[in-house]
Amino acid sequence: MLQIAGLDVRYGPIRALRGVSIEVGRGEFVGIVGPNGAGKSTLLLSIVGMVRPQSGRIEHDGTALMGRPPEEIVRRGIALVPEGREIFGELTVEENLRLGTTIRKDRRAAEADVERMMKEFPILGERRRGQAGKLSGGEQQQLAIARAMLGDPKLLLLDEPSLGLAPLITKQVYQVLKRLNEAGVTILVVEQNPKRIMKAATRLYVLRNGQLAFSGPPEALERAEDLDRAYFGFNEKARPLP
Template identity: 45%
Template sequence: MLKVNDIDVYYGHIQVLKGISLEVNEGEIVTLIGANGAGKSTLLKTLSGLLKPKKGSIEYLGSNIDGKAAQSIVKAGISHVPEGRRVFANMSAEENLQLGAYLRKDHDGIKKDMEHVYELFPRLFERRKQQSGTLSGGEQQMLAMGRALMAKPKLLLMDEPSMGLAPLMVKNIFNIIEMVNKEGATVLLVEQNANMALSVAHRAYVLETGKIVLSGTAKELQERDEVKAAYLGGL
């Protein structure tokens, strides 16, 4: 579904991604783990058209998408749940969800998907008229996920969904990631909570200072000593 070929990405003169290549197959949950500053968020921003690679190519469903505008990438079926939620604070929860569907014209489908988001996140239904800025961190994370789902994505890019959340809420969010995947969305997940990420993923890549240093099935990486020592609390 997604093929990243040897991309370099810079912020100004500083190179952040160095020759990154990876693949995501349809129906998978693939996770990227790595320390802060490894380049994980930069990679997702590049895939969703917010940053442009200086070298290399990005193929999605057989078409080249590097350099395309972010809105045409959303239209093609890639949705991005950004780090830090980024909800529109002065708008209601429901208005945020409606914005997720702004490129769609199928009114019946939008209504059906809104109902489905409320089934996945009953709390959002309770809070639908509430200003998004007044929601808790966990509720805002649900809203950011719901908003991305309203675009009806084939590929969901998720950046640090567990950040700053209580353990019970983290478990809930990861259950929903698995549910969304079973319903047909492919997921590329960036996550610092490596234990949780590897427990739901099919495959994983480890990023260090802008380079992929390890890859394999989630189970293989869970058993690697260097992964245990660096990311799994030495378990």
Template identity: 55%
Template structure:
């Protein structure tokens, strides 16, 4: 619902369809993310979560629908332009450049920028927050632990100076304590006013971190609302596991 006089959401998705040949990964998905919000998408493996982020990032070509970011459409297959417009994606599986150093990995995140001194300051600040990564700045990133690699890829995405930070399953394969650290970093990023869209199979974690949550299953939104309301909703599990067929919102 649009309130008269309110600005339109930072990200707006209407009836998005993504197909891979015969497989329909997303069937007419609609959702929005307001500036400064933390929104999560939860759903089991194969729900369509990565396809959704891929389409927003301009990596995956939609078969139908519209994606609008900051009032303008996202052009499909235009990843670099999308990054320049302020959309950053931290993909599933913490892809560091294993043979490059920690510092080189971070510097790569800033290739779309020309304010090199500011980039240096931001990297220095990140090393203050994560001294372990600072100490290992000249070591190959592939030798870091899973948790350290996750911190590194988030910092790398932040160096593109995004308006919208998207994360695909940041807690996957990490111990609970390490996941806590990742989500503390996201809380710090949020406190700086950034908008975050996070995808998780780990629903409890996502519900705790996000203002609003969409439950995705079989390429459809099964349930959506304020995270606190969904956490208390007796129909949540059924929606998550695809036992609930009607799409709400």
């Protein structure tokens, strides 16, 4: 469904991504973990066309995405739930949800889906006329996911959906993702904290300093020292930082 090969992104002198190649198959639940500054967000932003890579290839079902504007990529069925959620705080919850249907042509079904979403996420239904900015962090995350889903995406990208959320709320968010995945949506999640994503994902990549450090099933990283090695680049047992 999504193929990325040899992706290079530079911000001035900083090389955010160096020759990154990943692949996401239809129906998969793929996680990308890595420490702060590893290039995870850059990777997602490159996919949706908000960051322009220097070289490499991004293909979606055989079509090259690089150089296309974000609106067009969204219309292809790729939705991003950005870090910090980026909901429209001054608008109401319902307006935020309606905005999620911007790209849809089937207006009637889209309106019905907005109502359905408010049942699926009851808290959003309760607050439909309230300002979205007044929701709590977890509620805003639900709103961001619901809004992204209303575009009827085939591939959902999420940038740190657990950021700033209490563990219980994170668990709920992941339950939602799991359910969406079972309903046929392909999911690519980026996380700094690998714990939750290791349970949910069917496949995992570890990104470090802009390069891939590991790829494979999450079971392969189950032993803590394996994860440390991939995540921090330790060669032996964990040792204190200098």
